[in-house]
Structure formats: C-alpha cells, structure tokens
Amino acid sequence: MSGDSHPYAVEALDLGKKYLRGWALRDASFRLPAGCISALVGPNGAGKSTFLGIAARLLRPTTGSLRLFGTEVSDPAALQRVAFVDQERPLYKGFSVAETLRLGRELNPRWDQAAAERIVEAGRVPLGARIGTLSSGQRTRVALALAFGKRAELLLLDEPMADLDPLARHELSALLLSEATERGLTVLMSSHLLSELEEMCDHLVVLADGRLRMAGYADQLIPAHRLVTGLADPGPGSGHDDHGVLPPVFTERHTVIESRITGRQFTALIRPGTDAVDAYESVEPSLEEVLLAYLRSAEAPALITPGADVTAPATAPAAPQKGRAA
Numbered sequence: 001m002s003g004d005s006h007p008y009a010v011e012a013l014d015l016g017k018k019y020l021r022g023w024a025l026r027d028a029s030f031r032l033p034a035g036c037i038s039a040l041v042g043p044n045g046a047g048k049s050t051f052l053g054i055a056a057r058l059l060r061p062t063t064g065s066l067r068l069f070g071t072e073v074s075d076p077a078a079l080q081r082v083a084f085v086d087q088e089r090p091l092y093k094g095f096s097v098a099e100t101l102r103l104g105r106e107l108n109p110r111w112d113q114a115a116a117e118r119i120v121e122a123g124r125v126p127l128g129a130r131i132g133t134l135s136s137g138q139r140t141r142v143a144l145a146l147a148f149g150k151r152a153e154l155l156l157l158d159e160p161m162a163d164l165d166p167l168a169r170h171e172l173s174a175l176l177l178s179e180a181t182e183r184g185l186t187v188l189m190s191s192h193l194l195s196e197l198e199e200m201c202d203h204l205v206v207l208a209d210g211r212l213r214m215a216g217y218a219d220q221l222i223p224a225h226r227l228v229t230g231l232a233d234p235g236p237g238s239g240h241d242d243h244g245v246l247p248p249v250f251t252e253r254h255t256v257i258e259s260r261i262t263g264r265q266f267t268a269l270i271r272p273g274t275d276a277v278d279a280y281e282s283v284e285p286s287l288e289e290v291l292l293a294y295l296r297s298a299e300a301p302a303l304i305t306p307g308a309d310v311t312a313p314a315t316a317p318a319a320p321q322k323g324r325a326a
C-alpha cells in the first residue's frame with residue numbers, strides 16, 4: 001500500500017450510466033473501505049461491468065461522481081492506483097507470455113516482475129507460449145499476472161473465476177487472497193454467483209437491474225436480518241381453502257424484504273425494527289438467503305451498512321478478517 005492511507009478505496013455518489021437503451025447503472029451511492037475484498041454480485045445485466053468500466057476509466061458516467069482513494073476518477077493520478085482485468089481479457093494474441101509481461105514492465109514504472117511470474121508459473125503457463133494458443137483459463141491467469149505486476153492498490157476484476165476449473169479456481173483464489181492480504185490491496189471482483197466468491201470476500205456490493213441493493217461487510221449484513229416462520233393470519237375469506245396472510249405486525253413494526261405463504265404457514269425475511277420477534281420462530285438467515293431475497297424483491301428498501309454509506313461521516317473502518325489467509 002502507498003503511504004496515502006485514505007480510508008476508502010471507492011466512494012460513489014449518485015453514480016449513473018445511461019445508454020440509448022436506458023439506464024445501465026442508476027443512483028449508485030456507496031463506499032468501499034480500503035483493504036477489503038469485496039464481491040460485486042448481481043444477475044446478468046445488473047450493471048456490474050458498467051460500474052467496473054467507470055472505475056477503470058473506460059466509461060464516462062452520465063451522473064454522479066466516483067472517487068478512488070479520495071481522487072476523482074477523471075484525474076489521471078487515480079489511474080495509476082488501479083488495475084482492471086476486463087471480462088474479455090484483451091491481450092495481444094501474437095505475443096508470448098514473456099513478451100506480455102515485458103510489455104507490462106515497459107508500461108508500468110512500479111512493475112513487480114516476481115509477483116507477475118509467480119502467478120503465471122503457479123498455473124504452469126509456459127512463458128514462451130503465444131497468448132493466442134492459451135486456454136481461456138490460462139489467459140485469465142496472464143491477465144491477473146499483469147494486474148498484480150502493476151502494483152496497483154485497487155484491483156477491479158470482472159468475473160475473474162468464470163473460465164477456471166474448480167481446482168484452478170481454488171488455487172487461484174488462495175493465491176489472490178494471500179497476495180492481496182500481504183500487500184493490503186483492495187479488491188472488487190464481480191460474479192453472478194455469490195458462491196464463487198463467498199469464501200474469499202468479507203465485503204459485498206449487490207446490484208440488480210442497475211440499482212444498488214446491498215453494500216457492506218457480510219458479518220454486518222447478515223445479522224441485520226431474521227428469517228421468521230409461523231402461522232399465517234386468516235385470509236380475508238373464510239373458506240377452508242383460504243390462504244393465510246402475513247400477520248400485520250411485520251409490515252407495521254419491521255421491514256419485510258420478502259415473504260411467502262405456504263398453506264397456513266408464512267416465511268418472511270425481515271429487518272427487525274425495535275420490537276423483538278420473540279413470539280415467532282426465527283433464525284439468522286444465510287448470506288445466500290439474504291442475497292436472494294434482495295434480488296427477488298426489487299421493491300424492498302436497499303441495505304447499505306453505515307461503513308458502506310457514502311453520506312455517513314468517514315471513519316477508519318476495521319476490516320473483519322473473514323476468509324483472509326493468515
């Protein structure tokens with residue numbers, strides 16, 4: 001990490017991108033504490049690549065602002081601190097792996113050849129092989145080697161695990177985690193699948209349909225919810241086949257993210273208000289259950305924890321160490 005200890009790697013305020021077809025990203029306001037390893041999760045077309053493209057300065061936002069370590073993304077000084085691995089892994093097909101790394105060295109004054117070679121060699125990718133002859137997983141590895149070699153402080157990785165087999169995924173996530181932890185890097189990596197990133201990431205940013213749905217450390221997002229089950233209230237009709245309804249106490253006193261009625265039973269994922277929910281059976285949901293509820297319920301209010309809330313006073317956040325290599 002550089003001597004500049006700005007507490008936030010990313011601060012987005014009302015960030016939006018509009019194409020002719022419509023908004024790809026809208027009103028995104030959140031911040032990412034420096035040093036966290038964050039999963040940028042959301043379904044196809046959620047706006048993940050759009051956000052990463054803006055942060056890598058490949059796209060110009062339509063609205064709002066984005067600061068990286070306190071510097072506006074439009075300032076060239078911000079660019080040196082960021083490395084981006086594009087979903088398409090654009091590399092020169094005619095170059096060998098060694099030539100690709102040499103190009104990285106020529107273009108980056110702070111180049112770390114040892115780190116770049118470590119990543120390539122761990123995957124047994126021959127240095128003499130042409131990029132065009134590599135498998136997509138091997139190309140991903142070379143692209144990651146370029147990102148680490150750049151000695152950037154913020155790594156933006158678009159679907160880094162998509163082309164990797166389970167073994168390579170496991171090995172590369174361990175390598176990524178130890179390199180990132182050792183150097184105190186901030187990593188933001190996207191995926192459709194939380195399960196792909198859950199082990200590695202302590203922090204989560206969730207997008208759906210261009211809107212921010214959740215942001216914060218996982219160990220603060222989960223305990224903010226309860227998964228409640230119980231007997232539904234009688235429905236408006238009185239027949240035997242009449243379906244029950246969610247007891248009104250939930251909508252009156254708590255924030256209901258999602259609810260379901262099965263026969264006379266209800267299940268609801270809620271953010272409890274000040275009242276306890278002791279009268280009902282409730283458990284802490286899994287991260288996957290919370291995530292899916294927010295993705296399915298576009299109307300439910302987003303959850304941005306205070307540490308991820310760009311409008312909250314800046315504090316030096318202590319990153320929980322979940323998933324970090326020792």
Ligand SMILES: Nc1ncnc2c1ncn2[C@@H]1O[C@H](COP(=O)(O)OP(=O)(O)OP(=O)(O)O)[C@@H](O)[C@H]1O
Nearest residue numbers: 019020021024042043044045046047048049050051
């Ligand atoms: N150049 C473009 N012109 C018009 N629309 C675009 C363009 N790029 C992206 N979009 C649209 O913006 C929305 C968000 O796209 P984006 O690629 O950011 O989503 P994503 O979450 O990365 O999706 P995926 O997981 O499928 O890669 C989509 O509806 C997409 O069709």
